[in-house]
Amino acid sequence: MAPLLQARGITKRFGGLTAVSDVSFEIEKGSIVGLIGPNGAGKTTFFNMITGLYTPSDGDMIFNGQRINGTKPSEVTKLGIGRTFQNIRLFAHMTALENVLVGQHCRMHTGLLGTLFRTPSMRAEEKAARQKAFALLEYVGLGRNSADEMAKNLPYGDQRRLEVARALATDPKLLLLDEPTAGMNPKETDALTELIYRVRDERDLTVLLIEHDMKVVMGISERVTVLDRGIKISEGLPREVQTDPKVVEAYLGTGHAAKGKGGGAPVFDKA
Amino acid sequence: MPNTKRYLTTGGVGFAVGTFFLWNYPNLGLGAALLGGLVIAALCLLYSAPLPDMIKAGLIAGMFGAVMTIVYGTHKPGVAIIAGMLSGLGAGLLAFQRSPQANPKKAAILGAEAGAIAGAWTGLALFVMAFVIAPAAGISAGDFAEHLSETVILADTLGLGSDILILLFAFGFSTLTGALLGAAACAARSLPLRPNIPLLAVIALPVLLIPLIDRAGNLLLLDALIPIYIFILLALGLNIVVGYAGLLDLGYAAFFAIGAYTTAMLSSPHLGINLSFWLVIWVAAAVAAIAGLTLGAPTLPLRGDYLAIVTLGFGEIVPILFRSLGGGPPGGTLTLRFFGMPIGIEQVDLTGGNKGINPISPPHLPLIGDFEPSNKIPWYYLLIVIMGLAIFFINRLRDSRQGRAWMAMREDELAADAMGINVVRTKLLAFSMGAMFSGFGGAFYGAFIGAIFPSSFDFSVSIILLCMVILGGLGNMTGVIVGGLLIQGADKMFIPKGAELFRRIAETKARAEDTSTVGVSALQDLTQQRLLLFGIVLVVMMLVRPEGLLPNERRKAELHPDDDTINSNSVAAEAEADPSLAA
Ligand SMILES: Nc1ncnc2c1ncn2[C@@H]1O[C@H](COP(=O)(O)OP(=O)(O)O)[C@@H](O)[C@H]1O
Numbered sequence: 001m002a003p004l005l006q007a008r009g010i011t012k013r014f015g016g017l018t019a020v021s022d023v024s025f026e027i028e029k030g031s032i033v034g035l036i037g038p039n040g041a042g043k044t045t046f047f048n049m050i051t052g053l054y055t056p057s058d059g060d061m062i063f064n065g066q067r068i069n070g071t072k073p074s075e076v077t078k079l080g081i082g083r084t085f086q087n088i089r090l091f092a093h094m095t096a097l098e099n100v101l102v103g104q105h106c107r108m109h110t111g112l113l114g115t116l117f118r119t120p121s122m123r124a125e126e127k128a129a130r131q132k133a134f135a136l137l138e139y140v141g142l143g144r145n146s147a148d149e150m151a152k153n154l155p156y157g158d159q160r161r162l163e164v165a166r167a168l169a170t171d172p173k174l175l176l177l178d179e180p181t182a183g184m185n186p187k188e189t190d191a192l193t194e195l196i197y198r199v200r201d202e203r204d205l206t207v208l209l210i211e212h213d214m215k216v217v218m219g220i221s222e223r224v225t226v227l228d229r230g231i232k233i234s235e236g237l238p239r240e241v242q243t244d245p246k247v248v249e250a251y252l253g254t255g256h257a258a259k260g261k262g263g264g265a266p267v268f269d270k271a
Numbered sequence: 272m273p274n275t276k277r278y279l280t281t282g283g284v285g286f287a288v289g290t291f292f293l294w295n296y297p298n299l300g301l302g303a304a305l306l307g308g309l310v311i312a313a314l315c316l317l318y319s320a321p322l323p324d325m326i327k328a329g330l331i332a333g334m335f336g337a338v339m340t341i342v343y344g345t346h347k348p349g350v351a352i353i354a355g356m357l358s359g360l361g362a363g364l365l366a367f368q369r370s371p372q373a374n375p376k377k378a379a380i381l382g383a384e385a386g387a388i389a390g391a392w393t394g395l396a397l398f399v400m401a402f403v404i405a406p407a408a409g410i411s412a413g414d415f416a417e418h419l420s421e422t423v424i425l426a427d428t429l430g431l432g433s434d435i436l437i438l439l440f441a442f443g444f445s446t447l448t449g450a451l452l453g454a455a456a457c458a459a460r461s462l463p464l465r466p467n468i469p470l471l472a473v474i475a476l477p478v479l480l481i482p483l484i485d486r487a488g489n490l491l492l493l494d495a496l497i498p499i500y501i502f503i504l505l506a507l508g509l510n511i512v513v514g515y516a517g518l519l520d521l522g523y524a525a526f527f528a529i530g531a532y533t534t535a536m537l538s539s540p541h542l543g544i545n546l547s548f549w550l551v552i553w554v555a556a557a558v559a560a561i562a563g564l565t566l567g568a569p570t571l572p573l574r575g576d577y578l579a580i581v582t583l584g585f586g587e588i589v590p591i592l593f594r595s596l597g598g599g600p601p602g603g604t605l606t607l608r609f610f611g612m613p614i615g616i617e618q619v620d621l622t623g624g625n626k627g628i629n630p631i632s633p634p635h636l637p638l639i640g641d642f643e644p645s646n647k648i649p650w651y652y653l654l655i656v657i658m659g660l661a662i663f664f665i666n667r668l669r670d671s672r673q674g675r676a677w678m679a680m681r682e683d684e685l686a687a688d689a690m691g692i693n694v695v696r697t698k699l700l701a702f703s704m705g706a707m708f709s710g711f712g713g714a715f716y717g718a719f720i721g722a723i724f725p726s727s728f729d730f731s732v733s734i735i736l737l738c739m740v741i742l743g744g745l746g747n748m749t750g751v752i753v754g755g756l757l758i759q760g761a762d763k764m765f766i767p768k769g770a771e772l773f774r775r776i777a778e779t780k781a782r783a784e785d786t787s788t789v790g791v792s793a794l795q796d797l798t799q800q801r802l803l804l805f806g807i808v809l810v811v812m813m814l815v816r817p818e819g820l821l822p823n824e825r826r827k828a829e830l831h832p833d834d835d836t837i838n839s840n841s842v843a844a845e846a847e848a849d850p851s852l853a854a
Pocket residue numbers: 014017019037038039040041042043044045046849850851852
């Protein structure tokens with residue numbers, strides 16, 4: 001079976017800095033893949049090239065058999081790639097429900113005239129969208145009383161969940177999660193990990209996950225790819241990667257080993 | 272009391288600003304300026320004072336009623352009736368805003384109390400008028416009361432003989448109507464309906480009654496109200512662009528001009544095209560919407576300050592363009608060079624240059640005939656219909672897929688893009704929809720004034736509109752309407768009428784003392800003072816209440832960061848925030 005996403009020799013240069021260098025890898029449909037690496041390794045940059053926020057300097061990004069380099073982010077989303085952001089980027093002054101409704105924007109069809117005259121099809125679509133939004137909020141564990149809360153006022157952990165709900169609302173085939181547990185306390189982390197398990201198990205989705213918390217990555221991923229300074233240094237099953245000397249060195253080399261989260265060495269991080 | 276300092280600052284700032292501004296007014300003089308400053312200070316204080324909401328709402332709304340009664344009173348005491356109604360309604364809504372009630376009965380009581388206080392305030396102003404201000408302006412209390420009884424028709428028919436009885440009757444009437452409207456407004460607001468038809472009916476009632484009372488009392492209020500409403504219509508359109516979509520547009524008056532000029536060119540003897548207003552208003556809106564697209568397209572990559580500068584330029588260019596399309600001498604030719612070859616173009620006077628286009632044909636309806644400049648009532652109702660439709664459709668836009676896309680783009684353009692929103696389309700739609708509503712406004716304006724000049728659409732118009740939107744509350748239509756009423760009311764009603772009143776007082780005094788009236792200058796060009804006022808309003812609002820008077824609930828939290836609880840974890844996350852996306 002052809003892979004869902006295929007990166008071929010992807011490179012991204014910012015002036016003199018090569019943030020991602022000749023990275024090739026594939027994601028099989030239905031799998032969960034972890035993308036790890038020390039801070040500044042180029043993981044987010046790689047994500048941004050998948051979602052169209054950056055255009056690769058070199059190489060091809062192929063999604064579902066279609067080349068998507070240089071495609072606008074909104075078009076990429078329409079093709080079926082949904083994402084969350086490392087630093088939360090919710091629509092802060094819209095309600096949780098509205099955030100999820102915005103996620104459904106590209107799957108809705110009502111045009112200007114339909115809106116102005118509130119045609120039956122517009123009403124039906126709007127009603128279905130709201131129902132779906134409520135269902136998604138519930139699915140990620142945000143109750144009905146969070147729906148009318150402004151995103152900005154939600155607790156931090158709930159904001160992360162809301163971002164997942166918003167990404168799911170775009171009906172993605174491929175879900176990209178950029179450090180979904182960053183900044184969370186252990187309890188929130190556990191809850192979110194559990195949510196990712198459920199997304200994998202219950203929805204027909206492929207997940208690419210950037211994560212610093214090794215417990216999360218190793219537990220959840222079927223395969224792991226490791227970036228260091230823009231270069232893919234290792235790839236394979238979590239267990240293999242964990243013991244790969246190159247990976248251990250990359251993590252130790254950054255001097256974050258003792259800190260655990262935010263660049264901790266996989267081997268030593270048993271927290 | 273922990274907030275004493277805040278109250279003192281608010282009151283002090285209000286007083287200083289009010290006095291300074293009013294003192295700048297050529298006709299007012301220092302005494303009047305101090306008085307005005309006190310009123311403004313009192314309003315500021317009331318707003319933040321620790322009084323029960325009901326009393327506070329009544330006093331604040333009543334203050335407007337009282338000031339309106341006083342500035343119009345010498346000529347038109349009957350204004351008190353409208354002022355009482357409106358302040359009662361305002362008090363009810365304000366009271367509800369501050370302490371919402373789910374129980375309609377309780378809400379009605381709250382509204383009745385607030386409305387009665389407001390109405391009584393307004394009625395009280397009549398006594399002040401009769402015994403203090405009218406005599407100072409050369410009208411005896413008796414004449415004032417008589418004049419009052421002519422407009423308060425009921426008082427006349429009841430044959431109330433004495434002045435005091437007439438005043439008391441008007442006082443009671445104002446209190447009662449205030450209480451009734453306040454109660455009705457509050458009760459309607461407490462109903463969990465969407466759309467809330469009873470509330471709309473309660474608000475519509477005085478709005479629809481105004482022309483009739485106006486005619487009965489010969490108050491001539493519509494002359495001021497119609498331009499005020501036109502500006503509110505424009506502000507509602509601007510609110511789409513600035514409030515919903517978050518695109519700072521400093522040249523919005525250009526679309527107003529385009530709507531008005533389209534109407535003028537298609538519906539006047541000037542070019543010999545004389546289409547019906549009912550057709551032209553749609554054409555004007557369409558042309559304005561297309562102009563919105565045309566402006567929007569080159570500004571797509573721009574954000575914030577850069578966008579503001581480009582729109583500002585557009586706002587300057589459009590009136591200049593209309594000025595220069597006026598052509599040269601009749602039959603003259605304009606010579607252009609095309610690769611060195613001279614090409615003569617016959618110059619056509621499209622826009623009348625500086626002289627503008629005059630006259631513009633009025634609308635025509637079967638039963639009414641041509642709308643006459645002298646009879647403002649059909650104009651008023653036509654404008655109400657246009658505004659009603661505008662509010663209705665803008666509401667629909669906001670609560671839709673399109674409206675959510677605007678707001679998402681305002682909140683975070685990059686995230687909106689990544690969530691599948693076509694940012695280009697969304698921006699262009701905001702520009703063209705915003706422009707479209709000012710096209711309607713421009714068409715009505717052209718037909719109503721009957722003549723247009725390029726100078727009516729300069730930069731200050733864009734700024735006034737922006738002030739209205741910001742004062743009321745970005746992104747909230749009710750707020751925009753309230754902000755518009757306040758700024759435009761001050762601009763077109765309170766200040767000019769106040770200046771007139773003080774001029775009369777000064778003249779009366781001069782006559783009594785047999786000194787010359789030299790130095791009591793006539794009303795001068797107000798432009799400078801107006802701009803000063805708007806500048807001050809903007810600065811003060813940004814300092815005291817950046818979210819506007821009636822903030823969109825969604826924006827409130829952002830602008831007072833110290834008020835909301837920040838989860839300590841989010842600080843950690845921000846520290847780890849990724850540099851590439853932080854911009
Ligand atoms: N837009 C940009 N301009 C310049 N440098 C960038 C940009 N985006 C990312 N970088 C740089 O690319 C490198 C990789 O960053 P990033 O992909 O965010 O790393 P990670 O997500 O793995 O921590 C960093 O050195 C970062 O500073």
